[in-house]
Amino acid sequence: MGRGFGRCAVAIVIAGWAGMASGTEVRLTVSGAGQGLEGDLRAASLVVSTAEDEKANPQDLLSAARADYARLVGVLYGAGYYSPVVHIIVDGAEAAVIPPYGAPARIDTIALSVTTGPRFAFSRARLAPLAPGTELPEAFAAGKTAESGVIVDAVTAGIDGWRAQGHAKAAPAGQSLVADHATNTLDADIRLAPGPRLTFGRLTLSGTTRMREERVRAIAGLPSGETFSPDALERSATRLRRSGVFRSVTLNEAATPGPDGTLDIEAALVDDKKRRLGVGAELSSLEGLRLSTFWLHRNLMRGGERLRIDAEAGGIGGESGGTDYRLGANITRPATFGPDTSLSVFGNLEELDEPEYFEHKFEFGFGLSRQISDDLTVGAGVTYRYSEVEDALGDRSFNHITFPLFATRDKRDDRLNASNGTYVHLAATPFVGIDNSTSGAQIVADTRVYRGFGADDRTVLAARVQLGSVVGASTGEVPPDILFFSGGGGTVRGQPYQSLGVDLPSGDTIGGRGFLGLSTELRVGVTESIGVVGFADAGYVGPDSWPGGSGDWHTGAGLGLRYDTGIGPIRFDIAAPVSGSTGDGVQFYIGIGQAF
Structure with a gap:
């Protein structure tokens, strides 16, 4: 051609x-x-x-x-x-x-x-003055190819270096770019003007928002009076976005600093819709249909508060117990005790008709969560819970005050459909018995690892380890939903839901105090939107607090299809038991999102 x-x-x-x-x-x-x-x-x-x-x-x-x-x-x-x-x-x-x-x-x-003519190289590549610690692109150096984009990148790096030191209005002050066509070289000499070191001034508002100004400032947490920092400015914007109230958040620096060396910041805000309604559904051949819905009200009292009401019904038409019901309400208030700490007040009513027990439960409490960094969140709370139980051990009631603690580190590249990264969730819930109920603690851990291979990470290897333990109380001294079972979509696919527990001499089954779950998946993209998955799961439940030799294992494996909707994949899995005595048939699972 x-x-x-x-x-x-x-x-x-x-x-x-x-x-x-x-x-x-x-x-x-x-x-x-x-x-x-x-x-x-x-x-x-x-x-x-x-x-x-x-x-x-x-x-x-x-x-x-x-x-x-x-x-x-x-x-x-x-x-x-x-x-x-x-x-x-x-x-x-x-x-x-x-x-x-x-x-x-x-x-x-x-x-x-x-x-095109010949390619030019830098005869000189000079950018000054530079802030301490500034790193320029390696390609911006004498002898390297004189691409204009490299010059732009070098100037950007120089300005960013000064801005990181508080010089918010750093800018180019002059340049000399001379091409020598006899030697095919480019002489680049660029001057920067750092400008004065500035401090953050006031946060002003523009746009269309119902939120009270003092609450916007509290949530943003702009460090007024402190040295200007691009990172601090971005953290303030992130806090406003994380509140869930706004559809659009932009923080703009004032064009001109104040005479006292302060730089005002304008928050251009656009509220999201005040109310939102959502629905969800999952289907399993044995567990039946699970339907869920929620109603959300944003900026409830013009302070960024969010009211969320959830309703759920599970086990509809299933063969693993009866129908479960849950109704819950939660009010979250951002920027409580600091811009990175949120307060939640919640209440839940549940009726659980599980294969091995029946339970009515009521919970009410509050909690604080703190965003330590973009990927690390910690929290603590206090909850009162009351439950009435019917199981193999008889009819019982429990009164507890619990003190849940958690830490979550999420470094996945996509929280709905990860191809690389890690996820770690650790939680400990000490409980104090009231009215002759026993005290103890539940400990759980959930660790996930994702690694992509090939072009665009079309092949992904995913692994998950779950660990659970109840300490300080025997199996008969705690509500059954604090104990552990294995089997079903959240633990071992191919095994019936909650089919593995601790067998009693009577032939009945109750939950165990120790649990270990292992899962691995190989996800392969066939087209842009269709993928296939091979998976294997294993689960252990034992009567002791930590996995040991006195419990039982079961395993399952299967194949699945994924259809990527852009906001998360639709999942269809078929699985069968591989080992253990708890299952003997094929199970299928349909839901939204990856299995983990």
Whole structure:
């Protein structure tokens, strides 16, 4: 497809195919050392994109041709070619000499001819003054290819270095860029003006928000009076977004600092919808249908409070116990005891008709959660819970005050469909018995690891380890929902739901004080939206607080399909038991989101 002239030539027909409304043929010819640039030049060409528009007329094509000189030269400068020759010929005439509004009635051919010339190197690459600790791009150095983008990156790094030291208005102060065509070199000498060191001033509001100004400032936590920091500014924006109240958050620096060396920040805010309704569903061949819904009210009292009411029914039409019901309400208030600490007050009513027990439960309490960093959250709370239980050990009631503690570190690249990263959740819930109920503690851990392989991480290996323990109380001294069972979609797929527990001499089964769950998946993308999964799960439950030799194991394995909706995959898994005595049939699971 190429023809030789100069040092090298590549000719590509970009347009001119049958059916184009304009009937115009566009050709791009690249010669010189940069023959590999044709893709970038084609992408930058306005002529190419205009010719593809069926509604384009000759005047549109001529305007695009005249604009393409600068666009193509910009691509060449970006690759280090500072002596290019660009011709754009419209039916035999140079586009630059055709009057801007003198387009012919018809254009048959537009030929773009680019001769790159030699590639230039830096003879000098100087940027000063620099803030302490500033690291410039390695490519910005004498002898390296003088790409214009490298110069831009170096200036950006220099300005960012000064801004990190509190010089918010650092800017270029002058430049000398001299191309020596005799030696094919570029002399780059750029000066920066750091400007004064500034401190944060006031946070002002604009946009459309119902939230009270003092609450916006409390949530943002802008450190007024402290030295300006881009990281601190971004943290304030993140806090406002994390509140869940706003659809749009932008923090803008004032154009001019105050005479006292302060820099005001404007918060441009747009509220999200006040109310939201959501639904969910999961289906398992044995556990039946689980339906859930929630209603959310944002900015309830104009202080960023969020009220959420949840309702759920599970086990509908299933063969693993009866139908479970749950109704809960939660009010969350951000920026309580500091901008990174949220307060939650909640209450739950539950009726659990599980294979091995029946329980009515009521909970009420409050908790605090603190965002330590972008990926680390810790929390603590106090909860009162009352439950009435019917199981193999008889009819009982329990009164407890619990003190839940947790820490979560989430470093996944995508929380809905991870291909790389880790997730660790640790929780300990000490409970104090009231009215002859026994005290103790429940400890749980959930660790997940994801590793992607191949182009675009189309293949993902995922692994999960779950650990549970109850200490300080025997199995008969705690509510059964604090104990552990294994089997079903959340633990061992292919085994019936909660089928593995601790067997009593009577032949009945109760939960265990020790639990260990292991899961692994190999996820392979077949197309952009369809993937296949192979998985294997194992679960252990024992009567002792920690996994040992006195408990039992069971395992399951299967295959699945995933359909990526853009907001999370739809999951369909088929699994069968591999070992253990708790299951003997195939199970299937349908839900939204990965299994873990």
